[in-house]
Amino acid sequence: MNKMLFLVLIAFEMNAQDTIVFPKIDLYKRNIIEESYGIPLGALADKYESSINTAFYMRTKIAKRQFIDFGAELSGIVKGKSISYKVDNENILLEGSKSSFLLGLRYTRFLYQSPNENFHIESNSGIGWKYLHYSKPDGERFDKMDLKPTLHTIAFSQGIKIMFYGFGVHCNYHYSPYDLFNSRAGKNFGDSSINLGLSGSWNF
Amino acid sequence: MKTIIENFDSFQKCIGRSLKRNWPLLFVFCIASCTVHNQINREDFKNIPKKFSGKFYDQLDTVHVQYDNKIFTRSFMKQISNVDNINYSKPIQIDIENKELFLSFEDTRAKRYVLKFYGKHYKNKFVFHTNYETVSFPIVFVTKSMTKYSIYLPSEKEIVFEEHNVNEGMLLLFGAGNSHKSDNKFKLLPNE
Numbered sequence: 001m002n003k004m005l006f007l008v009l010i011a012f013e014m015n016a017q018d019t020i021v022f023p024k025i026d027l028y029k030r031n032i033i034e035e036s037y038g039i040p041l042g043a044l045a046d047k048y049e050s051s052i053n054t055a056f057y058m059r060t061k062i063a064k065r066q067f068i069d070f071g072a073e074l075s076g077i078v079k080g081k082s083i084s085y086k087v088d089n090e091n092i093l094l095e096g097s098k099s100s101f102l103l104g105l106r107y108t109r110f111l112y113q114s115p116n117e118n119f120h121i122e123s124n125s126g127i128g129w130k131y132l133h134y135s136k137p138d139g140e141r142f143d144k145m146d147l148k149p150t151l152h153t154i155a156f157s158q159g160i161k162i163m164f165y166g167f168g169v170h171c172n173y174h175y176s177p178y179d180l181f182n183s184r185a186g187k188n189f190g191d192s193s194i195n196l197g198l199s200g201s202w203n204f
Numbered sequence: 205m206k207t208i209i210e211n212f213d214s215f216q217k218c219i220g221r222s223l224k225r226n227w228p229l230l231f232v233f234c235i236a237s238c239t240v241h242n243q244i245n246r247e248d249f250k251n252i253p254k255k256f257s258g259k260f261y262d263q264l265d266t267v268h269v270q271y272d273n274k275i276f277t278r279s280f281m282k283q284i285s286n287v288d289n290i291n292y293s294k295p296i297q298i299d300i301e302n303k304e305l306f307l308s309f310e311d312t313r314a315k316r317y318v319l320k321f322y323g324k325h326y327k328n329k330f331v332f333h334t335n336y337e338t339v340s341f342p343i344v345f346v347t348k349s350m351t352k353y354s355i356y357l358p359s360e361k362e363i364v365f366e367e368h369n370v371n372e373g374m375l376l377l378f379g380a381g382n383s384h385k386s387d388n389k390f391k392l393l394p395n396e
Contacts, residue, residue, distance in 0.1 A: 018315065018317050019319075019320060022319065022334055026336070058341070058342050060340050060341065070342060071342065105341075
């Protein structure tokens with residue numbers, strides 16, 4: 001019995017085979033583009049009717065199914081309404097806003113990923129800097145004033161996205177209190193908006 | 205001298221005016237660039253089937269570095285597997301099964317090696333990566349380090365392994381990069 005075992009062991013060694021398995025590389029999509037339609041909620045609904053947003057993010061993996069997206073979002077405001085802005089103890093009327101910009105990062109977590117990695121549902125929680133742009137009105141008396149009436153604030157966002165083969169739909173809620181750092185546009189300016197749209201992602 | 209200065213002033217004003225009028229076009233010219241894309245037309249290459257088997261002979265090249273007086277040997281299988289004593293008189297076996305690639309060869313001591321890679325079919329080739337690391341925070345810090353191999357079949361009797369290696373990085377507005385592509389072409393042995 002022992003001799004048999006010995007012979008079998010020698011046979012295995014002579015036909016030795018080394019299988020080297022190279023690790024599977026995670027080919028997650030690193031560039032993300034989002035197009036969405038934004039709807040202001042609450043008090044912000046008096047300031048503009050809607051917005052068209054374009055966002056570009058780049059993704060970095062930090063752990064299994066967890067990523068950090070860093071990027072920016074540019075919004076075109078549709079039908080911005082005039083607001084009154086306080087400067088030097090007088091109220092001036094500013095023309096409605098036409099653009100808004102967000103720069104920030106998001107923490108993304110894959111809530112569900114299919115086994116062949118073509119379908120996933122992710123949640124995005126973000127923090128960033130957002131500003132709503134108002135232009136200085138034309139006129140001689142304004143040329144002399146040092147006036148930059150854009151409203152800057154911090155923004156928090158929470159969204160959910162469903163992606164299939166690199167294309168998908170998303171829905172994002174933004175909380176950006178515009179009156180937090182700037183009281184000249186009045187208290188209770190508005191802070192909430194929701195974005196619904198399409199998203200595409202690819203690798204570079 | 206005075207006439208030259210006067211002429212220069214009006215020249216400056218003229219340039220200023222034309223810049224203000226045409227700045228969108230000039231901006232587009234500044235960000236657009238000419239590059240040569242896709243020099244080789246790969247559309248006529250044969251499709252790599254989902255299950256593929258083949259054999260080819262690899263070859264050991266001796267490379268002499270001119271200014272350094274160094275001599276070293278190089279071959280495709282040696283580069284990918286890092287094994288020094290491959291037996292080049294025996295053919296290398298390649299098997300593709302859906303998303304897995306197996307490369308088998310023997311070394312001079314009759315020890316058999318099997319390399320297993322995970323990849324996927326893309327268009328008419330089989331693509332696998334051995335390294336793909338990126339950190340992307342645009343403008344702040346971006347790095348990319350990637351090694352990708354694509355397997356093509358230019359005809360029934362040939363197989364090409366294309367290696368694409370990229371290393372690049374950018375911090376604020378300063379960046380540097382290095383990338384190269386190399387093709388390794390082998391003749392497929394006819395099936396017995």
